[in-house]
Amino acid sequence: MDYEAVIGLETHVQLKTRSKMWCGCANAFGAPPNTNVCPVCLGMPGVLPVPNEEALRLTALTGLLLNGSIPARAKFDRKSYFYPDMPKNYQITQYDQPSTLGGFVEFEFEGRIDRVRITRAHLEEDVGKSFHFDRNSGVDFNRAGVPLLEIVSEPDLTSADMAYTYLNALKEILVYGGVSDCDMEKGMVRCDVNVSVRPKGQPELGAKIEIKNMNSFSGVRRALEHEIPRQIEVLRRGGTLIQSTRRWDDVGGRTEEMRTKEHAHDYRYFPDPDLMPLAPTEDWLAAVRRRVVELPLARKQRFVRDYQLPASDAEVFKNDVPLGDYFEPLAQQSKNPKAVANWVINNLRAKIAGSSSRREEAGEKSEIRNPKSEIGQSLLTSAPTSVSLADLRFKPEALLELVGLVEAKTISNSAAQQVFGEMFDTGKPPTMIVQEKGLAQVSDSGAIEKFCDDAIAANPGPAADFRAGKVAALNFLKGQVMKASKGKANPNLVGDILERKLGT
Numbered sequence: 001m002d003y004e005a006v007i008g009l010e011t012h013v014q015l016k017t018r019s020k021m022w023c024g025c026a027n028a029f030g031a032p033p034n035t036n037v038c039p040v041c042l043g044m045p046g047v048l049p050v051p052n053e054e055a056l057r058l059t060a061l062t063g064l065l066l067n068g069s070i071p072a073r074a075k076f077d078r079k080s081y082f083y084p085d086m087p088k089n090y091q092i093t094q095y096d097q098p099s100t101l102g103g104f105v106e107f108e109f110e111g112r113i114d115r116v117r118i119t120r121a122h123l124e125e126d127v128g129k130s131f132h133f134d135r136n137s138g139v140d141f142n143r144a145g146v147p148l149l150e151i152v153s154e155p156d157l158t159s160a161d162m163a164y165t166y167l168n169a170l171k172e173i174l175v176y177g178g179v180s181d182c183d184m185e186k187g188m189v190r191c192d193v194n195v196s197v198r199p200k201g202q203p204e205l206g207a208k209i210e211i212k213n214m215n216s217f218s219g220v221r222r223a224l225e226h227e228i229p230r231q232i233e234v235l236r237r238g239g240t241l242i243q244s245t246r247r248w249d250d251v252g253g254r255t256e257e258m259r260t261k262e263h264a265h266d267y268r269y270f271p272d273p274d275l276m277p278l279a280p281t282e283d284w285l286a287a288v289r290r291r292v293v294e295l296p297l298a299r300k301q302r303f304v305r306d307y308q309l310p311a312s313d314a315e316v317f318k319n320d321v322p323l324g325d326y327f328e329p330l331a332q333q334s335k336n337p338k339a340v341a342n343w344v345i346n347n348l349r350a351k352i353a354g355s356s357s358r359r360e361e362a363g364e365k366s367e368i369r370n371p372k373s374e375i376g377q378s379l380l381t382s383a384p385t386s387v388s389l390a391d392l393r394f395k396p397e398a399l400l401e402l403v404g405l406v407e408a409k410t411i412s413n414s415a416a417q418q419v420f421g422e423m424f425d426t427g428k429p430p431t432m433i434v435q436e437k438g439l440a441q442v443s444d445s446g447a448i449e450k451f452c453d454d455a456i457a458a459n460p461g462p463a464a465d466f467r468a469g470k471v472a473a474l475n476f477l478k479g480q481v482m483k484a485s486k487g488k489a490n491p492n493l494v495g496d497i498l499e500r501k502l503g504t
């Protein structure tokens with residue numbers, strides 16, 4: 001019998017606010033333990049929480065970015081349970097009236113556009129963090145009360161790879177929207193995985209097994225690659241799976257049971273009496289709507305469509321937003337956007353990466369300067385190029401000029417590389433560099449004829465080979481002519497003249 005997996009993900013994302021959810025303490029990573037705390041986030045008796053408005057806005061913004069809706073009324077609830085790192089003994093969250101409902105995430109998977117439906121995204125608070133030492137334990141409450149968004153997907157995922165791809169797409173959207181930096185190293189994204197298996201074609205779901213507290217996307221993928229076959233194996237042997245919570249042991253590469261699942265009523269949810277329900281006004285929502293940005297997938301598709309770029313180029317401009325923003329106005333002015341993309345991706349990007357790493361070696365700290373958006377900052381790990389686009393010595397239009405010189409065959413491709421290097425270093429316009437360095441191609445056939453005659457006379461062997469039908473011999477002769485002309489001869493013209501002289 002064939003089995004299929006059904007996977008849903010609950011993704012917890014730390015919101016990009018300056019202060020915590022209910023107090024003025026800093027939402028900052030890396031401070032010494034228990035320095036970003038106050039009576040509110042330490043859960044002292046008699047304190048009152050005050051909602052962080054930016055967190056409310058970022059939550060609504062996420063709802064819009066995920067194609068969901070913003071209900072006219074939402075509220076906060078207390079979820080009661082005991083945990084040593086949770087000072088109030090309850091967590092403020094949203095139970096039956098969350099701030100956003102529905103929506104979907106679209107992403108590329110196995111050569112098509114796939115879609116995972118979103119159930120809801122609700123706002124809650126983070127708890128502190130326990131540390132265990134040799135003889136005692138300690139709790140750091142710096143993280144207690146930090147705003148967290150829990151994004152719950154429908155069980156639309158069917159494989160470990162698909163879950164991994166969905167998580168990356170979700171992360172890209174949140175980083176693009178400025179909702180979260182999604183820095184995994186700083187624990188800004190954590191994930192609970194719900195996975196069950198069932199015989200293919202069976203409408204009912206199997207027993208739901210939850211893997212808690214995953215803190216990396218690759219961990220989620222590995223856990224699923226282990227857990228799905230494990231569940232199938234239990235069923236194949238005639239065993240029964242029961243609803244339970246498991247833990248992923250990353251070192252051992254396996255999941256282990258923690259407990260059988262609590263039911264919702266165990267948490268004794270009830271509306272938080274200290275917090276008023278939320279009723280967003282039209283004006284407030286309109287201000288949030290103005291912060292909606294183009295989604296990563298839409299940007300990639302637009303670059304493919306509007307500039308006839310291959311998907312791989314568009315992918316580069318999706319991942320490196322500043323580089324794409326640099327390319328786009330040039331592409332709009334060019335008849336050959338693909339040629340412009342080649343220069344931006346293959347030459348400009350490589351040059352900047354090289355020069356910024358040299359600068360770092362020299363002890364200079366490289367900073368991100370992208371006045372247009374903060375987007376580049378978080379994507380920077382994969383795209384070091386945005387470091388100094390703003391510092392370029394040449395004007396963006398100089399690249400168009402360079403592309404034009406190549407297209408008009410004024411300069412050869414190899415000369416163009418030289419011109420690019422020079423304009424990168426000095427900021428001089430390409431035309432000026434071509435004149436100064438005498439790089440213009442020789443298209444004067446009289447001069448080229450002379451070079452060709454010399455090459456044939458000096459290389460009777462290859463010339464005879466070519467006459468005897470060995471086509472590759474022509475390349476050798478062509479190379480000799482290019483060398484003699486110091487790379488300036490127009491290569492097409494050289495080929496034509498050589499062929500004519502060799503009598504074909």
Ligand SMILES: [Zn+2]
Pocket residue numbers: 020023024025036037038039040041042145
């Ligand atoms: Zn506080």
